[in-house]
Amino acid sequence: MSHRILLLGAPGAGKGTQSAKLAEEYGVEHVTTGDALRANKDMETEYGTPRSFMEAGELVPDPVVNEIVRAALDEADGFVLDGYPRNLDQAEYLSEITDLDAVIYLAVDEEVLVDRLTGRRVCDDCGANYHVDFQPPEEAGVCDECGGELVQREDDTEETARERLQVFYDNTEP
Incomplete structure (x- = not known):
């Protein structure tokens, strides 16, 4: 059975650490938005490349991030996703493209x-x-x-x- 797990939490909550452990435990891909963006930084879109936004210190537009995350999830036979969604529009998009087996929120002071x-x-x-x-x-x-x-x-x-x-x-x- 392929697991589809979403890990949420503030910066520094431990999403990357815990996601990597969960991915190893369940034998699925660890998908991070940052890694997916870096791997596709030169992808041409109607908005420009992710690189152009990243180098300017700006957020990559949602449609670009959505497309990159979708491609990463489509390639994965099960996943632990962290770093996405970052807003309600991305959350709604995620619910349209995949079902999740679990959502974990790491609450930290x-x-x-x-x-x-x-x-x-x-x-x-x-x-x-x-x-x-x-x-x-x-x-x-x-x-x-x-x-x-x-x-x-x-x-x-x-x-x-x-x-x-x-x-x-x-x-x-x-």
């Missing part, structure tokens, strides 16, 4: 989210995730997987983290 986001470090080479307090690398600043440099993402500063959370509360929170 805002201060915990800010601590998680500001402490997150990502390998500049392979993308592995760490946290300075909860999941530190063996050697500070160095990726255990590939030896690459660990960096703080630009959107993981406290000010930006709080802004991202407010956008989530305004546009996405169930």
